[in-house]
Amino acid sequence: MRINIDCECVLLAEALRLFCKDFSCARAECDFIISDRRIKASKPVFIISKDSPHISLPFTKDALFESLQDFYSAIQVPMATIKPKETKDDLESAINELCDKFKADLIAILRQVR
Incomplete structure (x- = not known):
């Protein structure tokens, strides 16, 4: 200490x-x-x-x-x-993947409403 x-x-x-x-x-x-x-x-x-x-x-x-x-x-x-730091690219790709999934889910919901 x-x-x-x-x-x-x-x-x-x-x-x-x-x-x-x-x-x-x-x-x-x-x-x-x-x-x-x-x-x-x-x-x-x-x-x-x-x-x-x-x-x-x-x-x-x-x-x-x-x-x-x-x-x-x-x-x-x-x-x-603490795990070893994820690289910036790993973090960006994970965020992009989540955004793409969210966008696809949102579009599917909107199509069902119509």
């Missing part, structure tokens, strides 16, 4: 750095980001705030690590089940 800390609250950021010093790394290398606000990021964001779905303030070190482990496990499941 590699994390990056991006908090506006300096006190919270320093506490997290102390608690998570073994897991802290640069944003480009992290598995997810810990923040005290919603941020736009290409990585999953673990939010710590009063009304957070992940963990709310105040929290203990044990509660933090339990929540972080749960969050990390949850983001690992989708990564493990």
